[in-house]
Every structure is written in structure tokens, then in C-alpha cells.
Amino acid sequence: MRLDQISLSRDDKQVLHDINMEWKRGETIALIGANGAGKSSLLKVLATLWKPSSGKLIYPDNTIKQWQKNLGVVFPDSFLYDALTAIENLEFYQKLYGGSDRKRLDSLLQAVRLADVATEKVGTFSKGMRQRLSIARALTHYPSYLLLDEPFDGLDVSSRDIVQNLLLQLKEQKTGYILVSHNLDDAMHLCERALLIDNGEITAESRCTQEAFPSFVEQYHSVLKENNHAVY
Numbered sequence: 695m696r697l698d699q700i701s702l703s704r705d706d707k708q709v710l711h712d713i714n715m716e717w718k719r720g721e722t723i724a725l726i727g728a729n730g731a732g733k734s735s736l737l738k739v740l741a742t743l744w745k746p747s748s749g750k751l752i753y754p755d756n757t758i759k760q761w762q763k764n765l766g767v768v769f770p771d772s773f774l775y776d777a778l779t780a781i782e783n784l785e786f787y788q789k790l791y792g793g794s795d796r797k798r799l800d801s802l803l804q805a806v807r808l809a810d811v812a813t814e815k816v817g818t819f820s821k822g823m824r825q826r827l828s829i830a831r832a833l834t835h836y837p838s839y840l841l842l843d844e845p846f847d848g849l850d851v852s853s854r855d856i857v858q859n860l861l862l863q864l865k866e867q868k869t870g871y872i873l874v875s876h877n878l879d880d881a882m883h884l885c886e887r888a889l890l891i892d893n894g895e896i897t898a899e900s901r902c903t904q905e906a907f908p909s910f911v912e913q914y915h916s917v918l919k920e921n922n923h924a925v926y
């Protein structure tokens with residue numbers, strides 16, 4: 695997937711400015727930036743939920759339909775149905791993509807450690823359980839690309855561990871993802887490359903290696919200082 699000079703305005707405000715980026719199949723990218731920098735907006739453009747005001751999206755197979763089929767999304771509003779059970783939620787989404795592979799759903803529930811509560815209604819689930827189910831939901835159709843908007847937000851240690859391990863497995867299996875996170879350790883350990891977004895522009899990028907990453911972290915900290923955010 696390639697973005698060529700993408701800009702986006704919402705309510706007369708320019709939210710993204712001339713974004714150029716490439717997301718290779720199987721590549722794992724951390725998207726880092728202060729609050730309001732434009733991370734979620736960029737994910738929404740990639741998810742084809744928001745249409746850019748200018749610029750071009752160049753899809754891997756040249757078709758938007760194929761791109762949408764190949765994409766899984768995990769956004770903070772979890773798109774789960776409280777009145778349905780965990781397995782029913784997954785079945786519902788799998789059907790939307792034309793699939794009916796119960797084995798896949800069972801193995802996803804195992805992977806996110808929800809197999810024991812497969813037949814319980816999602817309305818009774820904790821935030822961590824919902825988040826884990828959202829990730830399973832996003833994977834029902836074997837996407838090659840995954841968008842993850844702060845998937846660790848509000849998770850306790852055990853849910854964090856489960857999600858981290860799942861992402862490491864996906865990375866190994868060459869399922870690419872873009873991970874929005876405020877946690878630089880997550881970026882470093884879970885991603886190959888990091889992009890810094892500031893005021894809607896990509897202002898730095900780095901490999902997530904011990905050698906390269908510290909200078910990226912410094913750049914991020916100076917952005918936070920300029921924006922009067924706490925450095926953490």
C-alpha cells in the first residue's frame with residue numbers, strides 16, 4: 695500500500711498534510727505521535743473510512759475492494775454486539791466476508807484466551823476481554839494487513855501479555871500491521887519500523903533497532919515538549 699501526498703481536512707481543519715508512506719506486505723509499523731497529531735485520522739484513511747481531500751492511495755492489487763478484503767481493523771469503538779455471544783460475534787463478521795470456517799474461529803478464541811467464554815454474551819465482558827475479542831474479530835478473514843489503534847489502551851497486565859504475544863505471532867507469520875501506541879517499548883519490540891507524526895505530518899522515521907531507535911525517541915520527546923505534553 696502506498697500513500698502519495700495524502701492530505702485530509704475535517705470541518706475546515708487540515709488534519710493530515712502531504713503524507714507519503716509505503717506499507718509493504720507483512721511489514722509491521724509503529725505510528726507514534728502526541729494526542730491529536732493525526733494518528734487515528736491516518737488509520738481511517740488507510741481503512742478507506744475517510745476519503746482524503748487530496749493525494750492518492752495506491753492499493754497493492756490496484757483495487758479498493760481487494761484492499762478492503764485484505765484488511766482487518768481494531769479501533770477503540772470495538773464494533774462488537776453486546777447481545778451476541780463471543781462466538782456469535784465472530785461468526786457474524788466471518789459471514790460478512792463470505793466465510794464459514796468454525797475451526798478458524800475456535801483457534802482465534804484460543805489465541806486470545808477466550809475459548810472458555812465462547813458462549814457467553816459480550817455484554818458481560820471486561821474491557822480487556824472485549825479488546826481481545828475485537829482483535830480476534832479483525833482476524834476472522836485472514837487479513838494480510840491489520841490496523842491497530844491503541845490496542846493496549848486500558849488493558850491489565852494479563853490482557854496486555856496476551857495481545858503482545860498474538861502480535862508477535864502475527865509478525866512472525868508475516869501479517870503486517872500498523873500499531874498506534876504511546877508506548878515506545880511496544881513500538882520497539884513489536885514493530886520493524888516507526889513513523890513519527892506531528893501536526894498531521896510525518897516528521898521522522900526509524901528502524902526499530904537498538905542502534906537507530908534512541909534518536910527517534912529523542913525526536914518524539916522533543917515534539918512532546920514543544921506541544922507541552924508530559925514526556926513518558
Ligand SMILES: Nc1ncnc2c1ncn2[C@@H]1O[C@H](COP(=O)(O)OP(=O)(O)OP(=O)(O)O)[C@@H](O)[C@H]1O
Nearest residue numbers: 704705707709727728729730731732733734735736
Ligand atoms: N471528525 C472530526 N472532525 C473534526 N476534526 C477532527 C475529527 N476527527 C479528528 N479531528 C481533528 O483531527 C486532529 C487529529 O486527530 P486524531 O484523532 O487523528 O489524532 P490522534 O493522533 O489519533 O490523537 P489521540 O492520540 O488523542 O487519539 C485533531 O486535531 C482532531 O481534533
